[in-house]
Amino acid sequence: MTETDIEALIRSLVTPLLRHPESLSITVSDSDRFRRYTVNVDRADVGRLIGRQGHVAAALRTVVEGARSRRSNAKKIRLLINDHRH
Structure with missing residues (x-):
């Protein structure tokens, strides 16, 4: 079974939703339990990108989490x- 390139998956899902796709950037950071992908x-x-309510x-998170490896x-x-509020 092959590993899924999560960053490429996120990019392919998010790009069609954007009016300014050239400003899309994804940063990756690791902690003990999680790999965090921050979409700017x-x-x-x-x-x-957030959608109503x-x-x-939520749909993007579901697809991305479903694509991760199930290794222990x-x-x-x-x-x-x-969301540029902070």
């Missing part, structure tokens, strides 16, 4: 969308 997009695209973001030592995946 243009301020105008944040709402399109967070439905789009594989880290869980966190998908964060930077």
Whole structure:
């Protein structure tokens, strides 16, 4: 079984939703239990990526988490969308 390139998966899922796809950047960081993918997009695209009541973001998280390796030592995946509020 092959490993899924999670960053490429996120990029392929998110890009069609954006009006400014050139501003998309994904940063990866690791902790003890999680691999965190932070998605940064243009301020105008944040709402399109989150969706009404967070439905789009929840669907993206479901697909990405389902694509991770099920090995016992594989880290869980966190998908964060930077909403530029902080």
